[in-house]
Structure formats: C-alpha cells, structure tokens
Amino acid sequence: MNPSYERPPPAGLRLLFRMDWREAWHSIGTIRTHSRLKLGVIAAFTVLLPWGLYALFLSGLRFLTSLGGIGLMLVRPLFFVFFLGLGFLLVLSSAVIGYPAFFRSAETDWLRLTPLSPSSIALHRWFQVSALSAWAYFIVVIPFAAAYGRHEGYPARFTIILMAFSLPFVLLCGGLGVLSCLILGRWAPRGRRWRILMVGLLLTAFAAVIRPSSASVNRDGELQAILRYIAPGLRLASHPLWPSAWLLEGVWAAAREEWGRAAYWWGLLTSTAALAGVGIEAFGRRHLAEAWLRAGETAAHIRRRRLLRRWPVFLWNDWAAIATKELRLFLRDPVQWSQGIFFFALLAFYFLNLRTLHYHRLEPVWRDFIAILNVFSISAVVCSFASRFLYPQLSLEGQAIWILGLSPGGIQRAYRIKLGVAIAGLGLVAGALAALSSRMLQVDPVTFWAAVGLATLVSIAAAALSIGLGAVFLDLRERNPAAIVSGFGGTLNLVLNLAVMIGSTVPFGLLFHMRRRLEMAEPTFHRLLAIGLTGVMAVCLAVALVAGWLGGRALRQREF
Amino acid sequence: MTNAIELRQVTKYFGGRCAVHEVTLDVPRGEIFGFLGPNGAGKTTIIKLMCGLLRPSAGTVRVLGEDPVAPDATVRRRIAYIPDSPYIYERLTAAEFFDFVGQLYGVPADQTARQREEWFDRFELTEAADMLIRDFSHGMRQRLIYASALLREPEIFFVDEPFIGLDPKGIRLIKTLLRERARAGATVFLTTHLLALIETLADRVGILRHGRLMACAPIATLRTLSRGTGSLEDIYLDLTGADHEPVV
Numbered sequence: 001m002n003p004s005y006e007r008p009p010p011a012g013l014r015l016l017f018r019m020d021w022r023e024a025w026h027s028i029g030t031i032r033t034h035s036r037l038k039l040g041v042i043a044a045f046t047v048l049l050p051w052g053l054y055a056l057f058l059s060g061l062r063f064l065t066s067l068g069g070i071g072l073m074l075v076r077p078l079f080f081v082f083f084l085g086l087g088f089l090l091v092l093s094s095a096v097i098g099y100p101a102f103f104r105s106a107e108t109d110w111l112r113l114t115p116l117s118p119s120s121i122a123l124h125r126w127f128q129v130s131a132l133s134a135w136a137y138f139i140v141v142i143p144f145a146a147a148y149g150r151h152e153g154y155p156a157r158f159t160i161i162l163m164a165f166s167l168p169f170v171l172l173c174g175g176l177g178v179l180s181c182l183i184l185g186r187w188a189p190r191g192r193r194w195r196i197l198m199v200g201l202l203l204t205a206f207a208a209v210i211r212p213s214s215a216s217v218n219r220d221g222e223l224q225a226i227l228r229y230i231a232p233g234l235r236l237a238s239h240p241l242w243p244s245a246w247l248l249e250g251v252w253a254a255a256r257e258e259w260g261r262a263a264y265w266w267g268l269l270t271s272t273a274a275l276a277g278v279g280i281e282a283f284g285r286r287h288l289a290e291a292w293l294r295a296g297e298t299a300a301h302i303r304r305r306r307l308l309r310r311w312p313v314f315l316w317n318d319w320a321a322i323a324t325k326e327l328r329l330f331l332r333d334p335v336q337w338s339q340g341i342f343f344f345a346l347l348a349f350y351f352l353n354l355r356t357l358h359y360h361r362l363e364p365v366w367r368d369f370i371a372i373l374n375v376f377s378i379s380a381v382v383c384s385f386a387s388r389f390l391y392p393q394l395s396l397e398g399q400a401i402w403i404l405g406l407s408p409g410g411i412q413r414a415y416r417i418k419l420g421v422a423i424a425g426l427g428l429v430a431g432a433l434a435a436l437s438s439r440m441l442q443v444d445p446v447t448f449w450a451a452v453g454l455a456t457l458v459s460i461a462a463a464a465l466s467i468g469l470g471a472v473f474l475d476l477r478e479r480n481p482a483a484i485v486s487g488f489g490g491t492l493n494l495v496l497n498l499a500v501m502i503g504s505t506v507p508f509g510l511l512f513h514m515r516r517r518l519e520m521a522e523p524t525f526h527r528l529l530a531i532g533l534t535g536v537m538a539v540c541l542a543v544a545l546v547a548g549w550l551g552g553r554a555l556r557q558r559e560f
Numbered sequence: 561m562t563n564a565i566e567l568r569q570v571t572k573y574f575g576g577r578c579a580v581h582e583v584t585l586d587v588p589r590g591e592i593f594g595f596l597g598p599n600g601a602g603k604t605t606i607i608k609l610m611c612g613l614l615r616p617s618a619g620t621v622r623v624l625g626e627d628p629v630a631p632d633a634t635v636r637r638r639i640a641y642i643p644d645s646p647y648i649y650e651r652l653t654a655a656e657f658f659d660f661v662g663q664l665y666g667v668p669a670d671q672t673a674r675q676r677e678e679w680f681d682r683f684e685l686t687e688a689a690d691m692l693i694r695d696f697s698h699g700m701r702q703r704l705i706y707a708s709a710l711l712r713e714p715e716i717f718f719v720d721e722p723f724i725g726l727d728p729k730g731i732r733l734i735k736t737l738l739r740e741r742a743r744a745g746a747t748v749f750l751t752t753h754l755l756a757l758i759e760t761l762a763d764r765v766g767i768l769r770h771g772r773l774m775a776c777a778p779i780a781t782l783r784t785l786s787r788g789t790g791s792l793e794d795i796y797l798d799l800t801g802a803d804h805e806p807v808v
Contacts, residue, residue: 110647
C-alpha cells in the first residue's frame with residue numbers, strides 16, 4: 001500500500017486556488033471555439049455597458065447638481081444608500097449561491113472524500129461564492145465610481161482606490177452570506193411544523209418592516225416632500241456601523257489625499273473581512289462535517305401536495321399534467337426557485353416599500369415616471385429570467401422528450417402547452433408586480449393600466465421568444481442549463497429579449513419625460529400613450545406569434 | 561483474515577422512510593464483494609454510509625477499523641469511492657486532473673508523473689492527456705477516474721456500477737485491475753446489475769431488497785441455500801422476490 005496518506009495533506013487551499021486558476025485559464029483559451037455572434041455580443045456589451053452606465057450615472061449626478069442645494073445635499077446620502085443596497089444584495093446573493101455550493105454540490109461531495117480539511121473547503125467556497133456573487137457589483141461600481149470621480153473632479157486614481165476598498169467589502173459581505181447559510185445548514189430546525197413556523201416568523205418580520213403609510217397623498221412641493229420624507233430616511237444608510245459607510249468614508253478620505261484616515265478605514269474593512277474568514281474557518285473545523293451529515297438526512301420522500309393535484313381542474317388533462325409537471329420541477333429545483341425569489345421577490349419587496357420611502361407623496365408626474373421606470377425593471381428581470389430558465393426548458397427534457405413526443409397530443413401539442421404555461425406564468429407575475437408598484441405609488445388609472453399592460457406584453461413576448469427559440473435551437477444532449485443558455489441560440493435569445501424590452505419600454509420613459517419637460521396637455525399625452533401601447537401590443541404579439549410558429553415548425557421538421 | 565468493513569445492525573432513515581434496515585455485514589481484506597439488489601434497494605446508501613458521506617440512524621459502521629464519520633477519521637484517505645457518475649473538473653486536462661489528485665493525496669510529484677505515464681498507457685489515455693475533460697466521452701471519464709483512484713493505491717475500492725459506459729475492452733481492463741488489486745491485498749466492494757460479471761468477479765455476493773440484506777455468501781453457497789438451482793440470475797430473482805425470507 002502507498003503510505004502517502006500518512007503524510008499531512010498539502011496546503012489544500014493553495015491547491016484548490018491553483019486548480020481554479022487552471023480552469024479559468026483553459027476557459028479563456030477556449031474562447032475561439034465559441035460562436036462569433038456570442039463573442040461579438042459579449043465584446044459589444046463589455047464595451048457598451050460600462051460606457052452606458054457611466055453616461056447614465058454622470059447625467060444623473062449632473063441632474064442632481066442642477067437641482068441646486070437640495071440636489072447637492074442628496075448626492076452623498078444617495079451614495080450611502082447605493083452601497084448599503086449593494087452590500088445587502090451581496091450578502092443575500094452569497095447566501096443563495098452558498099447553500100447549494102456547500103450542501104447540494106457534487107464537487108463538494110467529491111472533495112469531502114479527499115484529505116482536504118473541511119475548513120479548507122469552507123474557505124475555498126467563501127472565495128468562490130464571493131467572486132460569483134460580486135461580478136455584477138464590479139460591473140455597476142466601476143462606471144459609477146468613474147462618473148462620480150469625474151463629477152467631483154477627483155483624480156483618475158479614485159476608481160482604483162474604490163476597487164481596493166471594494167475587495168475587502170465584497171469578501172466581508174460574501175463571508176456574512178456564507179456564514180448565514182452555514183448556520184442555517186447546521187442548526188436550522190427541520191420538519192414541516194418548523195418550516196411553517198419559520199415562514200410565519202419571516203412574514204411577521206416582513207410585515208413589521210414594511211408598515212405602509214396610511215396618510216392620504218399630500219400635495220407638497222417636490223422640495224418639501226424630499227426634505228420632509230425622503231432625506232431623513234437616507235441618513236440611516238450612513239450609520240457608522242455599516243461596512244458600506246466605512247468603504248465610502250475611506251474612499252473619500254483617499255480622494256482628499258488624507259492617507260492616514262483612508263488607511264484606517266481600509267484596515268477596519270479588511271480586518272473585519274478577515275474576521276469573517278476566521279469565523280468561516282472555525283465553522284469549517286468544528287461544524288461543517290456535522291452540517292454535511294445533517295444535510296444528508298433530508299427526507300427523500302416528497303409529500304404530494306393536494307394543492308398541486310387540484311389546482312388545474314379547469315384545464316384539459318394533458319395541459320393540467322404538463323403544467324403541474326413544470327410547476328413541480330420548478331418548486332423542487334432550489335436553483336430555479338431561489339433565483340426566481342431572488343429575481344422577483346426583491347422587486348416585490350422594493351415595491352412594497354415604496355410608501356415607506358414616501359414616494360407616493362411626490363408630484364403625480366414623478367410618480368408616473370417612477371411607475372414606468374419600475375416597468376423597465378420588471379421587464380429587465382422578466383427577460384433575464386426567461387433567457388436563463390425558459391429557454392433551456394425544452395432542451396432539458398433531454399432523453400425524456402419521447403414521453404411528450406409519444407403522448408396522444410404529440411410533441412406539437414406538448415410544445416404549445418409549454419408555451420401557454422410559460423406565457424401565462426410570466427405574464428401573471430409581471431402584471432401583478434406592475435400592479436403592485438402602481439398601486440403603492442397611487443398613480444391614476446391611465447398610468448396604472450398602461451404599466452400593467454406594458455409589463456404583461458413584454459413578458460408575453462419574452463416567454464414566447466425563449467420557448468420558441470429554445471425549440472429552434474434544441475439541444476437534447478446537454479444536461480447543464482448554463483451550457484445550453486450560453487450557446488448560439490441562447491445568446492441570440494438574450495439579444496432579442498433585450499431588444500424587445502428596450503424597444504417596448506424606453507419610448508414610454510421618454511413619453512413620460514417629455515410630458516413633464518414640454519408640459520404636455522393631458523389629451524395629447526393620453527393619445528400618444530394609446531398609440532404607443534397599441535404599437536407595443538402589435539410588436540409584442542407579432543414577436544410572440546413568429547417565435548411560437550418558428551419553434552413549432554422546427555419541431556415538426558426535426559427527426560428525433 | 562481481518563475485516564476491512566464491519567457493519568453491525570446498520571439502519572438508515574431519510575425522514576420517515578427506512579432506506580437500510582439492520583444490515584450486518586463483514587467484508588475481509590483482499591476480498592471482492594459483489595453487492596446486488598433491485599433499483600432503490602439501498603446499495604448506494606450503504607456505500608455512502610461506509611464512505612462517511614452519510615451517518616447511520618442506528619448501528620455501527622467500521623471501515624479499516626475506524627468510524628468513517630468520526631471527526632478525526634483518517635479512513636477517507638485510504639479508500640476510493642467511484643460512483644456511477646463521478647464528479648470531475650471539466651475544464652482541466654486529463655493530466656492536470658491526475659496531477660491534482662496526486663497533490664491532494666500528497667503523492668510525490670515524480671511518483672505521480674511515473675504513475676501517470678503507466679496508468680494513462682494502460683487505460684489508453686496517453687493521446688488524450690492534454691485534452692480538456694469536457695470533451696471526453698463517458699467511458700474516457702470513467703477510465704480517468706479509475707486511473708486517478710489507482711494512483712494513490714487505496715486499501716478499499718467502493719465502486720458503484722463500475723461498468724456503465726465502458727466498452728467490452730474497458731470492462732475487461734477494469735475486471736483485471738480489480739482482481740490485481742484484490743490479490744495485492746485491497747478490498748473491492750462493488751455494486752452492479754450485470755450479474756454475469758459479478759459471477760465471474762466476486763468472491764462473495766450480498767443481495768439487498770428494500771434495505772434488508774437477504775443473502776450474503778459465496779455464489780456456490782447461495783445456490784444451495786436458494787430455492788433456485790440455476791444461474792446467479794435465478795438466485796437473484798428468487799431472493800428478491802416478494803415472498804422470500806432472508807437466508808443470511
């Protein structure tokens with residue numbers, strides 16, 4: 001026998017990082033094997049997105065400055081709010097990514113059987129999860145920092161300094177997310193009663209946080225409304241206990257060339273991130289093995305829910321069967337529902353808080369504008385969700401597609417059912433979110449229905465495009481949805497989804513903007529709104545019909 | 561002969577469902593033990609219990625004299641678990657993956673390089689050594705997994721469905737290697753549905769049904785104990801039938 005096992009394992013963390021580096025290097029090396037369209041889209045977005053965000057942030061900052069005293073007063077608090085929000089998103093995102101990475105991953109199971117210590121695996125996962133959850137942070141923050149630096153006249157190194165502060169900030173937020181999911185995995189009580197109790201507690205906490213204002217709409221001027229209701233709320237974000245506040249204080253100190261003060265804040269941020277690392281290492285050493293064993297005791301037996309058996313009674317049998325199957329698969333795949341929650345529940349949370357932020361007290365013109373901006377957010381989320389989860393649906397049927405293909409209705413009917421379920425599901429969610437946002441903003445009925453209609457139409461187009469193109473670019477061999485989405489068809493689908501989203505929502509944003517700018521008469525505005533909605537309806541329905549038809553034709557012509 | 565594996569009254573529940581029920585089993589060192597049973601009988605659960613990936617709800621598991629779930633257990637370094645669909649780093653090359661495993665287990669670099677040459681040659685992976693694993697077929701992945709497991713010369717091989725995705729030549733190679741390892745003193749614990757292969761490979765056979773060990777004996781003994789008198793297939797079908805009592 002080989003006595004090598006008698007030796008202590010080598011520096012496991014270093015080994016895992018080296019392996020990550022090799023994998024990343026090979027991924028870069030295989031870029032040329034990807035489709036040109038995909039590479040072109042990525043290259044274009046790599047250049048255009050940061051520039052677009054930079055221009056957007058710069059114009060926003062200039063707009064705030066143009067407001068005079070109140071605008072200047074708002075810039076710093078907005079900065080605090082922005083980074084506090086990003087920090088919370090990083091923690092949440094790390095927890096959502098971290099749980100399956102620790103407890104549902106084949107790689108983790110494999111690593112558990114190696115001589116690596118659980119603490120090495122935990123620390124490696126911390127870095128991985130932080131990197132995975134932070135890439136969007138950097139995409140947003142780099143142009144934001146550049147725009148702010150230019151606006152304030154800071155030297156070009158401002159952006160680099162912000163990045164230097166961002167690294168420990170990202171690791172700290174990632175560490176908090178990882179620790180929370182580890183604690184959940186190790187000690188969260190199991191069983192149905194406990195789950196109900198936990199959900200009840202969460203809902204109670206949720207209701208306590210929201211507390212919508214019951215006061216009637218106040219017709220204060222914008223300035224008064226901001227001073228009275230919004231600015232005090234923004235102060236909370238600059239509380240000195242938030243790590244986001246340490247980051248900003250440090251960055252501003254560095255921008256003023258107060259290096260000692262900047263070093264103090266960076267040190268505070270870095271040492272706290274290191275403390276999170278110490279916590280993760282200690283958890284790994286003492287509790288991770290037990291948490292893994294506990295995760296292995298999860299009941300494999302799934303209770304058949306009465307609700308899922310009865311809800312589609314109004315549908316034909318095969319519609320009910322496929323709709324229920326899709327719903328069950330969605331609910332039993334933590335990646336899907338957790339990201340679904342991540343996508344939609346955060347939006348819902350924000351909309352429910354619109355009154356806590358007193359946005360409903362703003363002038364009607366502003367409320368209408370915010371309602372349309374919210375539709376843009378909903379559409380962006382809908383398009384991302386459709387591209388990521390609906391597009392690979394048919395391909396993921398894989399070798400089981402014969403079950404649908406040999407059913408009495410055949411593959412064509414199964415395809416139409418999938419299309420119908422996707423359109424209905426996404427349309428309902430998007431419409432409900434738009435209705436919630438508009439209701440919380442207390443907009444007039446015209447804006448309310450315009451927002452609901454617009455969000456629903458975009459979601460119909462997005463769902464049909466994703467399912468239709470998913471059928472055109474069917475890949476029954478690939479089991480990894482991420483690989484299916486990153487192919488040529490997935491990239492084309494994403495581009496078309498974005499085109500539909502931008503083409504449908506941006507004109508309405510401009511229309512609402514022009515309404516204020518040109519002091520447009522109500523009848524003129526309503527006429528333009530009706531024309532716009534009719535146009536969007538025609539375009540979205542045409543896109544849905546064409547995509548649906550193309551998908552059906554591709555399935556008819558395909559030999560399985 | 562000392563036992564490599566000892567299971568005493570091992571029971572495993574998942575929630576309210578009993579996956580393994582009071583299984584008692586000894587596997588001596590150097591034995592090839594074939595584990596049979598219908599789908600869902602609990603074979604993989606028992607392997608995971610022995611590897612320390614799961615904890616028994618009742619009973620004790622000892623592997624190479626240690627409790628595999630004990631915090632200070634070193635046994636996991638001394639065993640190799642080869643599942644039917646093993647995890648493998650897709651964006652590494654075959655050589656890099658092999659070296660990575662060597663480094664994980666503290667095998668000296670020169671020894672890893674020597675063994676890589678030897679095993680890649682034997683598994684016909686030499687030409688594919690610098691290919692990314694994502695471009696490998698299932699059979700090539702299986703060969704690479706076996707090669708990387710053999711590198712560290714484990715004392716027990718837990719092999720779940722070892723022949724899936726392998727061509728006849730690959731199956732012959734794996735059979736030969738497992739026999740060689742057993743002759744060198746390693747224990748092989750394997751599950752498969754290919755009864756003919758078990759018949760030619762295993763020293764003893766265990767048959768599991770609904771989490772209960774229905775039989776555990778050399779095939780010749782099973783023939784005498786079972787009501788069937790024919791092949792292992794007859795014995796298996798007889799023992800996994802609904803009305804049969806355990807003959808352990």
